[in-house]
Structure formats: C-alpha cells, structure tokens
Amino acid sequence: MGADLRKRCKRCLAAIPPQQGSARPRIYCVSCRPPRNRPNPRLIDLPKPQESSEPAGEVSPLVTTYQQVLKAADRLATPEGAHVMHLAELFANGRHTAAGAASLSKELRAAMESALRGAARAPDAMDELEERRRRKTSTA
Ligand SMILES: [Zn+2]
8 A cells, every 4th residue: 555645647747736635636637637626516507588599688578568468457576476577587588499498388378367456457468468369479
C-alpha cells in the first residue's frame, strides 16, 4: 500500500489532491472534470410557466382573452382563475403534440368552467375563446 499516494489525472497527469471524506476517488483532476453542481434533491423543479418558443414578453392573444374573461367575471384573482391562466399559458406557448394539445384544451375548458361557476358569463368573449381553442387544436 502507498506506492503511489499521489494520484495523477488520467488526462493531463496533474497531481490529484488526496480525496477528502468518503467520496469516490477522482480519476481526473478538477480542471479536466469539474465537480458537477448536483441539484439539491430536496428542491423540486417547478415547471416554468413561460417556457415558450415565442419571444419572451409576447403574450398570446389567447392568454389575453382568458385574462379578460376572468377579469370581467371578477374571477382573475382566485385560485381557479390562476389555474386557468397557467393552463392558458401552457396551451398557448408550449409545443404540444396533437394529443397533448387536445387534453390541455379539455383541461383548460374545465378549469375555465370551474373558475366561472356562478359568475356572470361574458358570452362574446367565451365564443371567441371557443373559436381560438378550436383553431389551436386543429393546427397542432
Ligand atoms: Zn487533468
């Protein structure tokens, strides 16, 4: 034991400092293989609502329409309203397969119905939403 205490990087042959703790001994030096930034396992990666293929800051007309309808119904500042907005953004900005778009569309519709339950409906805007939803689904 101890013939070769100073380990050397397999790539650049730089001396590798003795391993600390119980981590696996290095084969490569730090500059050849930088330590990975391991994600904290206790942190959950929340999906980003604005992960879109469109330029940032551009709000889809569909999202705006949902927002307007919710606002007109005084439902924008409710958990249900927030849910609708989240789904609307996903629906409008995400890239979906046809099946994905269809199921998201269904969810969005259900969320909207639940958000507007008991509220005075704004028929014109709702018709427009239906139309936009259909178009988006059929082109997906
Ligand atoms: Zn190296």
